[in-house]
Amino acid sequence: MTKVNNVNGAEALIKALEAEGTKVIFGYPGGVLVSFYESLCDSNMIHILTRHEQAAAHMADGYARVSGKAGVCIGTSGPGATNLVTGVATAHMDSSPVIALTGQVSSNIIGDDAFQEIDSFGIFMPITKHNFQIRQADDLVDIMRKAHEIATTGRPGPVHVDMPSDILTGELSKAVKIPADINISSYKPTTVGHPLQIKKTIEAIMNSKKPLILAGGGVSIAHASEELLEFAELLNIPVCTTLMGKGCISEKHELSTGLTGMHGTQASNNLIDKCDLLIAVGCRFSDRVTGKVSEFAPNAKVIHMDIDPAEIGKNISVDIPIVGDAKRILQDLIKQLKKQKRKHEELLKSENTPENSNLNNFNSNPNLNSKFLDISEWSVEVKKLKEESEKELSVTVEEQQNLEKTDKEKIEKIEKIHPKVAIYDLMETIYDIDPELENTYVTTDVGQNQMWTARYFKFKKDALITSGGLGTMGFGFPAALGVKFAKPNANVISISGDGGFLMNSQELATMAHYNIPVVAVIFNNRALGMVHQLQSVLNNRQSQIDLGETPDFIQLAHSYGVMAERVSNSKDLKETLKKAILMNKPYVIEVMIDSGHAVKVVAPGANLTKMIEPENKEPCSEKILFKDMVSKL
C-alpha cells in the first residue's frame, strides 16, 4: 500500500475526533488499543482513565446529556467492550448521543476465537442507534463523521464503532480529509412537523375543555423548554412531565403539575385520567408513565409529537401524530396560535364597537364573546388538585422530627433522617446557593433515592440527569463526573443509594486522581430499598435485600483520598452539603436515612389514579454466615 502522509488508522481516528470537536474521551486501554493511546499523546484531547469501562460509558453519557455534544468513550476488545455494554445500553434507552469505540483483534484472526475476541459488533447492534465495524483504514474518517451525524441528529442515540487493531496500525492510502457534509442516503430524520397535523392540533385544542400537556425527555433533548413554556402559557394549559422530562418546565411554575406515572404526583395522575385532550411532547409512553394502558387517559384525544415516528402509536393509540423536532413543532404551533389569537381579538374589538353594541346578541358568534380558549373551569380543577398534591408532598412535623422510629432506635437514640426530609434538605441547600438553579446539575442513581428525588425535588430547569429507561444502578456517580467535564463551573451533585453507589464506587479513584469536584451523596439505608419496597407491595416476603454492614463509606472515601462526612440529621446535612459545594472539591456525604421507608407508588401495570402507600417496614436483618451455609452445600 502506498503511504500518504504516513498516517495510520489511529492517527486518522484522532484527527477525525478532533474535527468533530471532541474535547474529552473517557476510556480504558488494552492491547489492541496501544496505537490509539500512543497517538493520543500528540493530541490536545483530554483522556480520562476511568477505573471501569461501564463508568467510562456513563461519564460519556452524562457529558453528552448536558453538553449537547456527543460523548466519547473507548474500551479494548473483549472484556473492555462487554464492560461498556451496560453504559451504552443506558444511553440507548435515554436517547443520549454517545460514541462508543471498541478495539478489536486483528482482522486476520477475527472469527478464530482469538485472545480477547468477542463479537462486539453483534453485541452492540441491538443497544445502539447504529453501529459500524471498520474494514479498512481508509474508511475510518468517513465512518467517524457518519457516527457523529447519526448519534446527534434525529432522535439521538449511541453509535458504536468497532476497530480491528491492524486497521488502527495500518497506513491510510489517501490523505485524511474530513468530509464536511456526509450524505447517508438511507438516513433522513424528519424535523419539520406536517402543516396539516399542526392545523388539526390547533383545532383539537380549540375544541377541548380539559387540555393537558405531557412533556418528556424529548423536550430537553430538543432544547425546547422555552417554547414549551410559551405554548403552555399562551393557552394556560397545565403541564405534567415524565421522569426524563422533569424540569423541562419549572416545577415551581403554576402550570406545572409535576411528575406523572408510577411515582407521579396525585395531581398529574388524576389530570391524565380526567383530561379530554392529552398533548404529549417528546415522550414515549413507557409502562412507567402509562400504568395500565387500557385505562390510561381514558377520556382524552391524544396528540403525540415526537421525532421518532416509531414511538407514535407504539404503546398508546394516537389521534393526531406529528413527527418532527419538538422545538420546530412548538414554534410552528405558537406562531399559528398567536395569529389566530390576534384575529380573534380583533374580531372581538370590532364586535364591541359602539355601532355594534346595540346589535342583537343572537346574531353574534357566541365564541367571540368568550376568551380565545376558555378552559377556566378546568383551571380551577387543576388548581384544586394541585393544592391537594402539594399537601401530600410537603413534609409533616412527624417526618421532620423523624418520630417514626423503631423501639430499638428510640432506646439506642439512633439518629437518622427521613428520606423525604433529606431530599428537601438537599433541595433547599442547593437553591440557597443557586436560587435559579442556573448552574447546578443533580444526577441520581436508581432505586428509592431516584424516586424520592423525582417526587420531592422540584427542579426549576432540566437539571436532573437520571437513568430513566434502563434504570441502571451504578449510573449516577460516574454520570456526575461526566457532567462536570461538560460544565466545569457547575455544581454537580450525585445522589445514590448504598447499593447503587457500590456498583461503581471504584470511580472514587478517578474522582480523586483528577481531583474532580463533584459531591457524591449516598443515602444509606443498608438495604436495596426499592426491591424491598416492591417485595412488600407484591407479596410481603423479604429476600436478599439486606445490605447489612455496607462498608464504612467514610473510610472508603478516605482510602481514595476523598473528603467525606457522615450526617444523620437535617442540620448537619444542610451544612455539610453547603460546605462541600462551596469548597468545590471531591466530596462524599453519607446520609443515614431510615431504612424501610417506602415511596408512594402505583403498582406496576395498575391504573394511574390508584396510588398506594406501601407499608413502611424495616428490612429484617437475618444474617446467615458462611459457616452456617456450609452445612447446606
Add this chain to the structure above:
Amino acid sequence: MDKRHIITVLVLHKPSVLQRISGLFARRWFNISSITVGTTENPDIARMTIVVKGDDTHLEQVLKQLNKLVEVVKVKDLKHNNYVERELCIVKIHAPTESGKSQITQYANIFRGSIVDLSAETITVEITGDESKINAFLDLVRPLGIKEVARTGLTALMRGSKILKSNKK
C-alpha cells in the same frame, strides 16, 4: 385480527444487514413466516421480502422499526392483490415404481412444475408459484410419500409500472 402481510425492504448491500433485521424481529417478538434476500439491479441495494403475521398495529410497528434502521432504504407492505408473489419449492417424492413416476410427472405438468432429478427410488420436482399453489401440490403428492422439501420462502413485486424508490432522498 392476525393477517398475513408481505413486506418489501430495500437495504444497503452491507455485511450484517440481515443480522440487523432478523435481530430486530427477534427482540421485538415479531414472527417472521418467511424471509428472502437477494441482489437487485443496483449492486449497492439488496431486496428482502418478509412475510409476517399480525394485526394492523403490529404491522405498523414492524414497518416503523424497519424504517428506523440506518441501512434500510425503503420499506413497503404490499397491500391486497396488487403484487405478484412467487416461491420456489423443490420436493423429492418417493417413487419406486414406474406408475408412481408417471403419476407424479402428470401432476407436475398440471402444476407447471418440472422434473429436475430422478433416481430408482425418487423423483424430484421443481415448482414455482404462490404459497397456495405450492401447498396444493405438496398436499397432492403427500400420500405418495414426500422424502424432502426445500422452499425458498416468498418473493414479490408490485404489479404494473409502480416500483419501490427510496423516499429518504
